[in-house]
Amino acid sequence: MNEPLAQRLRPKTLADVCGQQHLLAEGQVFRRTIESGRIPNMIFYGPSGTGKTTVARIIAENSGMTLHKLNGTSCGTGDIKAVLKDIGTLAGAGGILLYLDEIQYLNKKQQQSLLECIEDGSVTLIASTTENPYFYIYNALLSRCTVFEFKSLSAADVERGIRNALKKLSESESQPVVMDEDACAYLAESAGGDLRKALGCLDFVVTAAPVDGTGKHITLEMIQQVTRRTAMRYDRDGDDHYDIVSAYQKSMRGSDPNAALHYLARLLEAGDLPSACRRLMVCACEDVGLAYPQIIPIVKAAVDAANMVGLPEARLPLADAVLLVATSPKSNSAHDAINAAIADVQAGRTGPIPRQLQNKHFDGEDAAVKGQNYKYAHDYENHWVDQQYLPDLLKDVKYYTFGDNRAEQAARAYWAKIKGEDKL
Structure with a gap:
């Protein structure tokens, strides 16, 4: 056997x-x-x-x-x-x-x-x-x-295992099995922390290694021929997948373009174009959001282009978009606002919709106040009028807080002026 x-x-x-x-x-x-x-x-x-x-x-x-x-x-x-x-x-x-x-x-x-x-x-x-x-x-x-x-092995750990294997192979082969230093280091790095994978490559190469004056001689070129697609650990349904996509989005959120490109490369090398596109879109909406609202259609266009051309060319529009997201100002104000609103709805804090917003124009005989009394905002100066939009139960709730970026602060200043809040 x-x-x-x-x-x-x-x-x-x-x-x-x-x-x-x-x-x-x-x-x-x-x-x-x-x-x-x-x-x-x-x-x-x-x-x-x-x-x-x-x-x-x-x-x-x-x-x-x-x-x-x-x-x-x-x-x-x-x-x-x-x-x-x-x-x-x-x-x-x-x-x-x-x-x-x-x-x-x-x-x-x-x-x-x-x-x-x-x-x-x-x-x-x-x-x-x-x-x-x-x-x-x-x-x-x-x-x-x-x-x-049990954690992924370091390259040094894998190299130690490779050297132990070379020693035992030399004994079993009845002749020295010699590997160049750069070949050993390359194999250790390319194994992705998986010693079994490294030994599998070594086993394959030893069989084909030529015999010279030193014994069976393994070179860097030989190792590269059998490790080109072995360097990355990835399973679309396992922890490695979720670790990579998590690191990918967190690197963009953390404004580190180099790390974001690294994890994008790992996703693309694994052929996981859908995950690369999906997390990129999510990050544009969740982590850049209103700090640069135009980024959403820009990233969507890049994702559409990537899916249209497919791999390997998809790497180009995705790299553009990833770098744009990573280097853009950040705001999660919309993320926090919708989460807070959803939490109220899930907790049952809703209440009847205010009469002036309802889609009906007839009041029953028992209505205390008759008439819809809706104020059409465009009929008023600056296209705004003060009226209640939230249900009575939530009329004083504030879900959204302007972020501290330039775009949202400009919007805050505009509405403060319109509503007269800048004079308070």
């Missing part, structure tokens, strides 16, 4: 694991708990290729308990019940440890089947997931486990 390199070189001890020093460094609570031999129920959460499965296997294989391994992508309730049958038998005398990979794929009923045995300690659960456990794991199960986050 052609076993993948990442599997062949999987670390056997916690000290050999690359990265995750916030958990695995000497003296950390996680490390000390594991070394104590008393294994609690745990859920490992983080991106792929960061060591979740490796750490779980090391813990399981050194626990002294009967180990059962299941994968959420393929196991069912029957497989879980088969594990639970060992409870109270000779096979489970030392305790049962269930290692459940990709737990997010189990449905609620399957997850619930584990509750009782985890509660009474007859089974110890170590589960791993690439999705946010607070969204994908049943709350009752989650409350019985401690969640540990």
Whole structure:
């Protein structure tokens, strides 16, 4: 069987694991708990290729308990019940440890089947997931486990893993496997924090590497041929997607054009044109808004152009619009105002529409005041007249406050003059 390199070189001890020093460094609570031999129920959460499965296997294989391994992508309730049958038998005398990979794929009923045995300690659960456990794991199960986050590996962590792999490959290949320094650094950077991905590329290149006087020789050009599309971690339905689009909008809101372009590039390289366009439109309306109201049709035109020409040319109108949004003055006054109005409506604070605004021209016999009495604003000086528009319940409410940007302050000054408020 052609076993993948990442599997062949999987670390056997916690000290050999690359990265995750916030958990695995000497003296950390996680490390000390594991070394104590008393294994609690745990859920490992983080991106792929960061060591979740490796750490779980090391813990399981050194626990002294009967180990059962299941994968959420393929196991069912029957497989879980088969594990639970060992409870109270000779096979489970030392305790049962269930290692459940990709737990997010189990449905609620399957997850619930584990509750009782985890509660009474007859089974110890170590589960791993690439999705946010607070969204994908049943709350009752989650409350019985401690969640540990595994973070994306740094380039230095990945490079350490690559060098360890080169050393072991040299031993198994019966000849040196040599990689140029720039090739090693490039592979570490291009892996996007995923050591498994880096080792997969390395495995591929080693097979094709020519033999020279130093052994199998891997160059930068060879690495570049297999990593051109591997540098970015992205899943349109997962946390990576939401992290990138969040960073994209927050960078525009924070007026950092360089960061905004970076995250736009990541979205476009992943082919996610819809998300790039949607968040751009939202940001123009929510974060620039009335500070530069003309930006909304401008950004809409850029989005239309991007969708018309498609990728890769779509990057040009989107870059124009992203830079315009990032460098424009900001105001969220409209955002705050509509949210406040919606909150009142949702809370039931509405009331009858004032008579003068109603779309009817006949009063019933019981009406205390007859006649619509609507004042047509254009019949008055400056096209404005003082009258009540909000329902009685809300007549003194103010949802909108002028922002401190030039455009809104100009509007504030205009209406203060018209309404005579500048003389108060």
